[in-house]
Structure formats: C-alpha cells, structure tokens
Amino acid sequence: MINIRNISRLKAAGIHLAISAAIALGSLVTMLALWYPPPYFKVMGGNELILLIVGVDVAIGPLITLIIFDTRKKSLPFDLMVVALLQIAAFAYGMYAMQSGRPVFTVFTGQSLAIVSAAEIDPDELAKGHTEEFRRLSLTGPHLVALAPPEDPQELSTLALVSLTGFGIQQLPRYYVPYDEKKGQMLATARPLDTYKPSNHNDEVKLHDYLAKSGRTPAELRYLPVKARHGLLLGIIDASSGELLDIL
Numbered sequence: 001m002i003n004i005r006n007i008s009r010l011k012a013a014g015i016h017l018a019i020s021a022a023i024a025l026g027s028l029v030t031m032l033a034l035w036y037p038p039p040y041f042k043v044m045g046g047n048e049l050i051l052l053i054v055g056v057d058v059a060i061g062p063l064i065t066l067i068i069f070d071t072r073k074k075s076l077p078f079d080l081m082v083v084a085l086l087q088i089a090a091f092a093y094g095m096y097a098m099q100s101g102r103p104v105f106t107v108f109t110g111q112s113l114a115i116v117s118a119a120e121i122d123p124d125e126l127a128k129g130h131t132e133e134f135r136r137l138s139l140t141g142p143h144l145v146a147l148a149p150p151e152d153p154q155e156l157s158t159l160a161l162v163s164l165t166g167f168g169i170q171q172l173p174r175y176y177v178p179y180d181e182k183k184g185q186m187l188a189t190a191r192p193l194d195t196y197k198p199s200n201h202n203d204e205v206k207l208h209d210y211l212a213k214s215g216r217t218p219a220e221l222r223y224l225p226v227k228a229r230h231g232l233l234l235g236i237i238d239a240s241s242g243e244l245l246d247i248l
Helices: 009-035 046-068 076-100 153-163 179-189 201-214
Strands: 103-108 113-117 143-147 176-178 221-228 231-238 244-247
Touching: 009 046, 009 076, 046 076, 103 179, 103 221, 143 179, 176 179, 179 221, 201 231, 201 244
Parallel strands: 103 143, 113 221
Antiparallel strands: 103 113, 143 176, 221 231, 231 244
16 A cells, blocks of 8 residues: 655656546546447537546646645645545546437438437436337437427427427437338438538548448438537438448
C-alpha cells in the first residue's frame, strides 16, 4: 500500500492521472463498442460528452491533486478523498449523460430515417409499444423500426401540433411497426444512389470507399437521409430487397 506521506507532489499527480486515464479509456472503449457503434458517436453528441469526462477526470482531477498535494498538511488524506468523491460524481454524471444519449431506435418515418436516443423516449410512452422489441431500449445500438401513423384525423392534428415543440411521432413507440412491413414504402421513397451528389470531397471519398469494399455499384443501391441530433447521415439501401445495408 502506498504511503502518501512518502511520495512527491508530481508523483502523486502522475498516479492520479494514470488511474484517471485508464478509467476514461476503458469507459470510452465500452461506449464505442456497445452504446455508440459507428457511425453514431459523433452525430449523437458523443464528442461533447467525452470532452466532459476527459476534461474532469483526466485533466482537472490530477491537476487539483498537483495543486493541493502537500505532505505537511494534516488534512491531506481528507482533501484527496474530497477530490476523489467529486471526480467520481462528475464521472457518474458523464456516464449517465452518455447512456441517456445513446441511440436506441432508427425509425423509418415515411420520408427519411430518424435516429432516436434513449433520452427522447418517455418511459410511459415506451410501455405503450405493441411488442417487446418496441418496449425495450437497446444497449447495443439502435433497433431498425418503421412508423405506422394513425388514421384518425384528430389524432394526426394533435401530433402535428405537438411536433411544433420539437417532439415528433418517431419518439412514440406505440406507432412503431416492424421495418419489414414498410420495405415497399421504403423502396418507393428512397432515391437511386447514382443520383446522389456528395456535398464535399470527404463525403465523396467515404462513399467511394464503401462501394469499393462492398463490391456493389450505385445502380444496385438507393439512399435516404438519416436525421440525427448533430447532423445528417446517409442510409444505404438495397434496391432489390429494401434492406438497410449501412449508414455512412
């Protein structure tokens, strides 16, 4: 066991930094592998939340240790305990925010695809899903579903008014149906990939690389925009089966 009275200020901060970095790295790997499989991390706001975790746990925590560490202080163990508790609280908040922001459903809305996070679905609404699949928030990437809007004009009008507040029908699992039921509509709505014009060179390179790796031609594929919290993605669809092949 390390006697804190026998180590230097720099060594104490270095140990704190190493422990904090290991925890942050392990958490990041877990989040990327489970909660935010590619390409969802950036477009779901993961970068900002990771900056919070890294900033507090990897930078600020060890920096405070460097400032307050003085073996002559009788209160040193208590001071370090307070720093550790504050750091744990900040880390717990960051992890909670990350799991709340994770993508849980990719929803075909009839015109596009929309990625819905766990935080966007009210627990009471989640319980109204017609099947177990629609009543569960995934921990390993979003489930692909489709929407079946209500036919009642009054209900449609209410949903339209509610949508003005930023709350959309895609966040209501009671209107979810299996994606396979809407594949025909998906194919009718999706556009031929050979008509897609990348907005910049980077997107053009990514699309070219995808086609090269998949061995498919643009004529065999269609696309739909995929709306996410922090940007747009490109949904690649098989022109024959309507299967969603990838999201770029």
